[in-house]
Amino acid sequence: MKVVLLAGGLGTRISEESHLKPKPMIEIGERPILWHIMKYYSQYGFHDFVICLGYKQYVVKEFFADYFLHTSDVTFDLANNSMEVHNNYSEPWKVTLVDTGLKTMTGGRIKRIQPYIGNEPFMLTYGDGVCDVDLKALLKFHESHGKTATMTTVNIAQLKGVLDIDEGNVVRSFREKAEADASLINGGFMVLNPEVFSYLKDDTTVLEQEPMQRLAEEGQLMSFHHTGFWQCMDTQREMKKLEDLWQSGKAPWKIWEN
Template sequence: MKVVILAGGLGTRISEESHLKPKPMIEIGEKPILWHIMKYYSQFGFHDFVICLGYKQYVVKEFFADYFLHTSDVTFDLANNQMEVHNNYAEPWKVTLVDTGLLTMTGGRVKRIQPFIGDQPFMLTYGDGVCNVDLKKLLDFHKSHGKIATITTVNLSQLKGVLEIGDNNTITSFREKEEGDGSLINGGFMVLQPEIFHYLKDDSTVFEQEPMKRLAEEGQLKSFYHDGFWQCMDTQREMKKLEELWQSGKAPWKIWDK
């Protein structure tokens, strides 16, 4: 199953860092948060990634083009024009990097990668958040209910999409969160059937607005509640919080050895 990651936004709320690079490339523990997200998915056996790019897309492309330079020791033999990589660990990843437009909205970005997905279900998440959700249980839950979309829901005071949940974890409404709202929010880490593309019109489509509302109205949107760790990186304060967790050796999302 492919994992689609939204990594093309402008990152205006953390502009102190994102004026130099796209937000998913802001580093936690000297590695982009995008890398952390991919490492996490990989631990559950998801190795095939489609990354939706836009703002400063070349930074992401150069990172993967020169992956060993970022992750391994190297020896350059300048006289013979050779490079030797030492102790290189090759991630079992296939990474497709797609230019989905500079100002394209989230739904439009997903619509643009449809040719790389085809008629298969896929996972979708944002390129600026980490968690310790059990992805196997998430996928099993999605398969069990037969609806178009499952989103991981968390209960935090963030400015994210608010969900009202009825019987059998069916999401009955979706709206933007207001300050001080205590409702469950959209935490990303979604599983989607290919029918989702019918809900996406063009580059102006905001995934979290009309498509989500329609899915909820039609009973096609399910909630997978996660009461563990979840953290997005919208601000420098949140970036520092994630860095502190990483440096402490107790980052909840780090479930790999190397």
């Protein structure tokens, strides 16, 4: 199953860092947060990634093109124009990097990568947040209900898309954030059936608006409630929180050995 990562936004709320690089490339523990998300998925056996790029897309492409320079010791033989990689650990990843446009909205970015997905269900999340959700349980839940979309929901007092969920875990409505909200929110880490593409029109489509609202109205949007750790990185304060967790050795999303 493919994992789609949204990594093309401008990241204006953390502009101190994102004016130099895309927000998903901001580092936690000397590795981009995008890398942390991919490592987490990989531990559950998901190794095939499609990354939606836009703002400063070349930074992401250069990172993967020069992956061994970032992760291994190397010897350059300038006389022979060769490079030797030492202690090479190769991730079991297939990474497809797609330019989905500089100003394309989230739904438009997903629409653009449809040719790389085909007629199969896929995972989807944002390239700026980590958590310790059980991805196998999430997928099993999605497969059990037969609806078009499942999103991981978290109960946290932050300003994200707000959901109304009934006792059967059916999302009855989806609306944009409001200042007074402190309800269940969209935490990303979604599973989507290919039918979702029919809800996406063009580059101006915002996934979290009309498509999600329609899915909710039609009873096709389900909630997988996660009560554990979840944290996005919208601000310098949140970036520092994640960095402190990493440096303490207690980062909840770090479930790998090296």
